[in-house]
Amino acid sequence: MIQKHFKQVALALALLCVAAPGVTLAQQWPTKPVTFVSPFPPGGSVDPLARLFAAKLSDALGQQFIVENRTGASGSIGTGYVAKAAPDGYTFVFVFDTHAVNPSLLPKMTFDTLKDLSPVMLVGTAPMALGTAANKPYKNFSEFVAAAKAKPDSLSYGSVGSGSLGHLTMTLVQKAGNFKVIHIPYKGGGPMSADILGGQIESGIGSVAVLANHIKGGKMRALAVTGETRSTSMPDVPTMAEQGFPGFSAVAWWAVFAPAGTPQPIIDKLNAEMAKIAKDPAVNKQLTETLGIDLKLSSPQELQKWTVTEMDRWAKVIKENGIKPD
CATH class of the missing domain: 3.40.190.150 (Bordetella uptake gene, domain 1)
Incomplete structure (x- = not known):
């Protein structure tokens, strides 16, 4: 023992x-x-x-x-x-x-x-947000999609790179909505935001985190967010699901x-x-x-x-x- x-x-x-x-x-x-x-x-x-x-x-x-x-x-x-x-x-x-x-x-x-x-x-x-410069004519994502359908391959959007989540999200949405826009890849959210504000691209998709300050400051307008529900930091911005893409979500x-x-x-x-x-x-x-x-x-x-x-x-x-x- x-x-x-x-x-x-x-x-x-x-x-x-x-x-x-x-x-x-x-x-x-x-x-x-x-x-x-x-x-x-x-x-x-x-x-x-x-x-x-x-x-x-x-x-x-x-x-x-x-x-x-x-x-x-x-x-x-x-x-x-x-x-x-x-x-x-x-x-x-x-x-x-x-x-x-x-x-x-x-x-x-x-x-x-x-x-x-x-x-x-x-x-x-x-969630990600699709943003555009405040002086652009689109008030929401539905208007952006309508403009893209009226003039295929005339509108552009930026992302933080080919294969980024923003790029893949827009690829799925274009397929589901039967419209086409030109993808412009960037090496980060900073350079992309600068070109949205400068008007070099019509829109850009990035995390709410990277676009929030520009949107809250009034220099940029959010057309949609990509989550299942609205963003707590952008409660007035409707989701893509609310604008003709039911069930869609990507974060x-x-x-x-x-x-x-x-x-x-x-x-x-x-x-x-x-x-x-x-x-x-x-x-x-x-x-x-x-x-x-x-x-x-x-x-x-x-x-x-x-x-x-x-x-x-x-x-x-x-x-x-x-x-x-x-």
């Missing part, structure tokens, strides 16, 4: 020794600056989100969180950089919804989306990933700290009202399931419509 007791104690100590390094590592982390890679340029929705969390995490954890822009190829260049970074808890990436589209769109990607990255958190989702989303192999205790600590920050009333207001994000604050496991589901959905759209990258 005594011998059995000693064996149980020995086993418990052995397990504790195995677990202790990871737990201790998480307790001490971070001991040096942490890099958040933003794979899109400033002016869109990813960059301000990364910078908001970086500033708050710097205060909360006593180490500097630095945002580094590594842009190009619909976010895959910056994400690929993180996928190949040391899995030590000092490099993370803020991704956009293109993260789930790129595997089906970019055959030469240098990393495996599911195998080379560890999920941290699905921060939130948001933008933002998430954080780490290089595969990053210690789980560190991932769990970052997840917990980000959730705590997002629930702070001032930050919560900025995320939900200013950026128009519906917060999810998921577990790492929930983010992985979400990513797989989104990859499967949009892979089918890309294949059926012959979508090609820029």
Whole structure:
């Protein structure tokens, strides 16, 4: 009996020794600056989100969180950089919804989306909005569709790239509504917004987060949003479903990933700290009202399931419509 007791104690100590390094590592982390890679340029929705969390995490954890822009190829260049970074808890990436589209769109990607990255958190989702300059004649999406039908291939819309969620959404809507508009791909929400305001394109589709300030400031008009219900930050803007496309829904989303192999205790600590920050009333207001994000604050496991589901959905759209990258 005594011998059995000693064996149980020995086993418990052995397990504790195995677990202790990871737990201790998480307790001490971070001991040096942490890099958040933003794979899109400033002016869109990813960059301000990364910078908001970086500033708050710097205060909360006593180490500097630095945002580094590594842009190009619909976010895959910056994400690929993180996928190949040391899995030590000092490099993370803020991704956009293109993260789930790129595997089906970019055959030469240098990393495996599911195998080379560890999920941290699905921060939130948001409907997209189709916006146009305030001086354009279209008051809603129905008028835009009518104008496109009257003059096929005469109207243009921008998105944050070929194969972006905005591009795929407009592809589905054009097919369903039997109209055609010219797609102009951009390298981010900032450049696209500038051309909407400048009149170089008739309209542009992007997350509510990237267009909200222009719309609220009166320089841009929202023609429709793409969610199942109206956006809390744009309650007066009808959905596409309300304007002749019943049942239609597509949402933008933002998430954080780490290089595969990053210690789980560190991932769990970052997840917990980000959730705590997002629930702070001032930050919560900025995320939900200013950026128009519906917060999810998921577990790492929930983010992985979400990513797989989104990859499967949009892979089918890309294949059926012959979508090609820029």
